Amino acid sequence: MAAVTTTCGYCGVGCRLEALADGDRIVSISPALDGPANEGHTCIKGRFAHGFTRSPDRLRTPLIREDGELRPASWEQALERIVSELGRIKTAHGPDAIAGLASSRATNEDCYAMQRLMRAAIGTNNIDNCSRVCHSPTSFALRRSFGLSGATGSFTDIDRAEVALMIGVNPTQGHPVVGARIKQAALRGCRLITIDPRRIELADYGAIHLSPRAGTNAAVVLGLCHVIRRDGLVDQEFIAARTEGYESLAELLENCTPEATEEITGIPAADLEAAAHLYGEAASASLLWGLGVTEHKYGSEVVQLLCNLAMMTGKVGKPGSALLPLRGQNNVQGSSDMGALPDVYTSYRPVDDDEVAASFEAEWGVPLSRRKGLTIPQMFDAAIAGELKAMYVFGEDVAQTDPDTAHVAAALENLEFLVCQEIFENETTGFADVVLPASSFLEKEGTFTNAERRFQAVEAAIPPPGEARTDFEIIGEVSRRLGHEMGWESPWDALDEIARLTPQYGGVSRKRLGRDGLQWPVREDGTDSPILYDASFDRPGGRGHFAALPYKAPGDSADEEFPLILVTGRVLQHYNAGTMTRRTANVDLVDRDRLEIHPDDAARLWIGDGDRVSVRSRVGHIEIEAQVNTQIEPGHVFTSFHFPETRTNLLVGQSSDVNTSCPEYKVVAVDVRPFSENPSFEPALGTAG
Amino acid sequence: MSTVTVDGVEVEMEAGATLLDAAKAAGRWVPTLCFDERQAPFGACRVCLVGLADSPKPVPACTTPCRDGMEVETEQPAARRVAGAVVELALSELPGRPAAGTELARVAERLDVTEPRWPGAVHERRGDLRHPYLALQHELCISCGRCVRACDEVQGAFALTATGRGFEANIAAGLDAGFEDSTCVSCGACADTCPTDAITEIGLLPQLSEE
Structure with missing residues (x-):
C-alpha cells in the first residue's frame, strides 16, 4: 500500500489529505495533521466520498458519435476526429467560432493548458470557466475595491476575530471544515452575525441572525453602513489615509435608514442596528460570503458594498479582520487566476494589454488575439445565433448546472461539434460528438489554489482507470496535433512557465510549495502573503475604492402568479x-x-x-x-x-x-x-x- | 518562557506549554492514549506520567504546565510502572489483542505490555454497522474520551456521549440509536482519533480482520 499527501478536490477550503491506496484503489483518506486550512480535520466528502473513482460507470475509453449514438473508440480515432473537425471549423468560420471551457475542479496546470490551447493552438480568447456562474462577481468586485481577486486574509483570521459576519453562505453545509472552525470560534466567544433567508445552522451559535428577503442584500449592507456612520463607528483615520470616494458613499447612506431598510428587506430595524453595532464596535471582525451574495443580478455590487463596510470601519488587512469569500469548488480561485477567462491572462491581466500579450507571444511563439472572447452565457447565445460552431467543454456539466436548461440544450444542439472531457457521462455528454475519458483529483498531479489564495500540491494516489488519461496529457496531445507543441514533460513544467510569466506568482515552484503551500502574491524569493493590504491597497495610489451603489430590485420578484x-x-x-x-x-x-x-x-x-x-x-x-x-x-x-x-x-x-x-x-x-x-x-x- | 530539562536535554518553552510539549521538543517519547494534539489536554488516562525532580509522585505530562527549572525524567520507573499497568488494565478488558497499527497496540508494544496478568470479564462483541461509513465496535472502547472530544472540540456536532461507569463505560452515538439518528455530520473525526478502532471506517473492517 502507498500513501500520498494531496489536496482535496471537493470545496474551496483546500484540506490537505493523506490518501492511502492499494494498487489502483483508494483504501482510505484521512486529514493531514499539518494541513494549513484544515489542521487535521476534514468532512464527509473529503474523507469518505472517494468511491466514485472506481465506479463501474467511469469513462474508461474515448467515445465518438456515429449514426447518432456514442460508441467506444480508440484514442487515435477520437483525437483525429477532434483535430479534423476543429481544423475544418477554424478554416471555414475563423478561430472565434470555437470556444473552450476550463474546469474549476481541475488543477491550475490543467486550466492553464486549456487557456493556452484555446489562445495559442486555436487562436481565440473564447475561454471561460465555471467560476462564471459562482464567484465571478467576487472577483470583479474585489479587483474594483481593493485591487486583487482573492480573500484578503486566511482562515486563521476566523480564530482571531471578535466578530464574524456571514452573509449568503452556509459554511456547515457547503464548506464543512470552515463551518466547524467558525462553530469552534463561536464556542470560544467569537460573536457571529448571520444574514440569510434561511436560518442556517450557525445562526444557532450566533449573536444575531438577520433574514432578509431574497435579493435585498444590497439594502442590508447599506443599512449596516448607515448605522455605523450615524452612530460614529467609522474609522476616520483609515478612511483618510487608505481610501477614496467615501464622500459619495456617505451621501448615498443618508437615506438608508434602518426603517427604510426594514421596508425593503423585512429585517426589524432594531436587529439591523444591533448587528451594525456588534460589527462596528469589535476590535477585529471578518466578513465571509458565498453564492448567496454573488448569484444575483447585482451580486458584484453587493460584494463592493461589503468592501465598503470593511473599509469604513478599518477592518481589512489586519489579523482577525479579513474578507473571506468561500469558494464553492476546489479550484474556483485557481482556474480564474490561471487566465481561463475570456478577457484576461494569468493574474487578471487584460488580453488587450500589449505588453502582457507580447510576453505570452514570446513564450508560445504564436501571435495572440487582442480581442476579448465570449463568457459562458454569451457562448450559448452565440451558439443559438449560429455564430459559435464548436465547443470543447472540460469538466463541467453545463446542461445540468447552468441556468435555463432549455436554453443551454438548444445551444448545445445547435453546435456543429462538441467535445466533452469528463470522468462520467452526464447531461452534457448527451450532446457531444467526442467524449474523452479524463481523471479525477486523486489521479493527477499539479496544484489547486484554495479560497485563501494558497497554491497547494496535488499528487496522484491512483492511476486513471482503463484507458483514461490525465487532463493535462489530453490537452497537451490535442494541442500538439493542432500544430502547437506546448513542450512540457509534466504539470510541474507548466507551473514553472506560469511563475515565469506571472509576477504575482513569481516565486511559486513545486519545491517551495512543500507541505504548507504558498499564498499569492509570492515574491521571487518565495515570501508569500497570508494577509493582503496591511499597508496599502493594490490600486493606483494604493487607495481602496468606495463604490456608492444604491439598492436596486432583483431581476425577479414574487407576484400573484408566482408568489x-x-x-x-x-x-x-x-x-x-x-x-x-x-x-x-x-x-x-x-x-x-x-x-x-x-x-x-x-x-x-x-x-x-x-x-x-x-x-x-x-x-x-x-x-x-x-x-x-x-x-x-x-x-x-x-x-x-x-x-x-x-x-x-x-x-x-x-x-x-x-x-x-x-x-x-x-x-x-x-x-x-x-x-x-x-x-x-x-x-x-x-x-x- | 521557561527552561525545562527533559532527560538531561535543556529546552526553552513558550508560556502555556506542557511537559508533553517539552518532551517532544527535546526529542523524547512519552506514551499517550487520551491525548490528541487537535484537542485540549484531558489528563484522563495516566499513561503519559513522567518523573519530576522534587515531586513525590509522577505527574501527567499532558496537563502539567512547564515552569522554569523543572527537571523531567520520562522513563522514571514509577511513572512507567503505572503507565504499563494502565495499558495492561485496558487490554485485560478487550476480547482480543488490539489490532496491529492502532495506537493502543503501538503503545502496548513500546511499554512491553503483552498478556495482561489479570484474567476476568472481557467485553462482549457489540458492533453497529448501520452507518454507511462509520463502524462502532463497542467492545474495543477504552473510554479515553477522544471521540467525544473530537466531535465536540474539532467538529462541533456533539453527537457522541460517554455512557456507563466502570466496566460498563462506553460511548454512544446520539441516544445510542446510531450515528444516523444523531446530530452526526459524518465527518469521521471520531474514527480518526480513536486509538483502538472502537470507531473505525467500515471500509477498513475487512482489512482489520485479515491482519
Whole structure:
C-alpha cells in the first residue's frame, strides 16, 4: 500500500489529505495533521466520498458519435476526429467560432493548458470557466475595491476575530471544515452575525441572525453602513489615509435608514442596528460570503458594498479582520487566476494589454488575439445565433448546472461539434460528438489554489482507470496535433512557465510549495502573503475604492402568479452536480433533492411533509418532494441541485449579474402546488365564528 | 518562557506549554492514549506520567504546565510502572489483542505490555454497522474520551456521549440509536482519533480482520 499527501478536490477550503491506496484503489483518506486550512480535520466528502473513482460507470475509453449514438473508440480515432473537425471549423468560420471551457475542479496546470490551447493552438480568447456562474462577481468586485481577486486574509483570521459576519453562505453545509472552525470560534466567544433567508445552522451559535428577503442584500449592507456612520463607528483615520470616494458613499447612506431598510428587506430595524453595532464596535471582525451574495443580478455590487463596510470601519488587512469569500469548488480561485477567462491572462491581466500579450507571444511563439472572447452565457447565445460552431467543454456539466436548461440544450444542439472531457457521462455528454475519458483529483498531479489564495500540491494516489488519461496529457496531445507543441514533460513544467510569466506568482515552484503551500502574491524569493493590504491597497495610489451603489430590485420578484421565491444551494452530503458524491455511499444518507417550505406556506397550499409538489417558474417546471421546516423564511422555498433528475435549473431564467453575467440562481419566483394523489396533509376545517 | 530539562536535554518553552510539549521538543517519547494534539489536554488516562525532580509522585505530562527549572525524567520507573499497568488494565478488558497499527497496540508494544496478568470479564462483541461509513465496535472502547472530544472540540456536532461507569463505560452515538439518528455530520473525526478502532471506517473492517 502507498500513501500520498494531496489536496482535496471537493470545496474551496483546500484540506490537505493523506490518501492511502492499494494498487489502483483508494483504501482510505484521512486529514493531514499539518494541513494549513484544515489542521487535521476534514468532512464527509473529503474523507469518505472517494468511491466514485472506481465506479463501474467511469469513462474508461474515448467515445465518438456515429449514426447518432456514442460508441467506444480508440484514442487515435477520437483525437483525429477532434483535430479534423476543429481544423475544418477554424478554416471555414475563423478561430472565434470555437470556444473552450476550463474546469474549476481541475488543477491550475490543467486550466492553464486549456487557456493556452484555446489562445495559442486555436487562436481565440473564447475561454471561460465555471467560476462564471459562482464567484465571478467576487472577483470583479474585489479587483474594483481593493485591487486583487482573492480573500484578503486566511482562515486563521476566523480564530482571531471578535466578530464574524456571514452573509449568503452556509459554511456547515457547503464548506464543512470552515463551518466547524467558525462553530469552534463561536464556542470560544467569537460573536457571529448571520444574514440569510434561511436560518442556517450557525445562526444557532450566533449573536444575531438577520433574514432578509431574497435579493435585498444590497439594502442590508447599506443599512449596516448607515448605522455605523450615524452612530460614529467609522474609522476616520483609515478612511483618510487608505481610501477614496467615501464622500459619495456617505451621501448615498443618508437615506438608508434602518426603517427604510426594514421596508425593503423585512429585517426589524432594531436587529439591523444591533448587528451594525456588534460589527462596528469589535476590535477585529471578518466578513465571509458565498453564492448567496454573488448569484444575483447585482451580486458584484453587493460584494463592493461589503468592501465598503470593511473599509469604513478599518477592518481589512489586519489579523482577525479579513474578507473571506468561500469558494464553492476546489479550484474556483485557481482556474480564474490561471487566465481561463475570456478577457484576461494569468493574474487578471487584460488580453488587450500589449505588453502582457507580447510576453505570452514570446513564450508560445504564436501571435495572440487582442480581442476579448465570449463568457459562458454569451457562448450559448452565440451558439443559438449560429455564430459559435464548436465547443470543447472540460469538466463541467453545463446542461445540468447552468441556468435555463432549455436554453443551454438548444445551444448545445445547435453546435456543429462538441467535445466533452469528463470522468462520467452526464447531461452534457448527451450532446457531444467526442467524449474523452479524463481523471479525477486523486489521479493527477499539479496544484489547486484554495479560497485563501494558497497554491497547494496535488499528487496522484491512483492511476486513471482503463484507458483514461490525465487532463493535462489530453490537452497537451490535442494541442500538439493542432500544430502547437506546448513542450512540457509534466504539470510541474507548466507551473514553472506560469511563475515565469506571472509576477504575482513569481516565486511559486513545486519545491517551495512543500507541505504548507504558498499564498499569492509570492515574491521571487518565495515570501508569500497570508494577509493582503496591511499597508496599502493594490490600486493606483494604493487607495481602496468606495463604490456608492444604491439598492436596486432583483431581476425577479414574487407576484400573484408566482408568489414564492426559490433559493437554491447545497447540502452537506453532496457536491454540486452530484457527479462524484452520487456515486458513493453518501446517497445512503441523502438520496434526493427536496424542496424546503415553511409550515405557514405549506399549510396554505395544503402541502404536507414528504408530498410531491410541482414547482413552476416563468421559464420552467419541475416536480420534487416537499420538506416542511422552519429553517426557511415564509415566502421562500429552498432546494438543492445535486440530482440531475430534479432538473432544478429548468426553473432559473436568464437574469444575471450586471457586471459579470453570473446567473441569478438565488431569486426565482415560483408557484408551488401539491402534486400528490394521496396528499398526507389533511386540511382542518376552520372553526366557525 | 521557561527552561525545562527533559532527560538531561535543556529546552526553552513558550508560556502555556506542557511537559508533553517539552518532551517532544527535546526529542523524547512519552506514551499517550487520551491525548490528541487537535484537542485540549484531558489528563484522563495516566499513561503519559513522567518523573519530576522534587515531586513525590509522577505527574501527567499532558496537563502539567512547564515552569522554569523543572527537571523531567520520562522513563522514571514509577511513572512507567503505572503507565504499563494502565495499558495492561485496558487490554485485560478487550476480547482480543488490539489490532496491529492502532495506537493502543503501538503503545502496548513500546511499554512491553503483552498478556495482561489479570484474567476476568472481557467485553462482549457489540458492533453497529448501520452507518454507511462509520463502524462502532463497542467492545474495543477504552473510554479515553477522544471521540467525544473530537466531535465536540474539532467538529462541533456533539453527537457522541460517554455512557456507563466502570466496566460498563462506553460511548454512544446520539441516544445510542446510531450515528444516523444523531446530530452526526459524518465527518469521521471520531474514527480518526480513536486509538483502538472502537470507531473505525467500515471500509477498513475487512482489512482489520485479515491482519
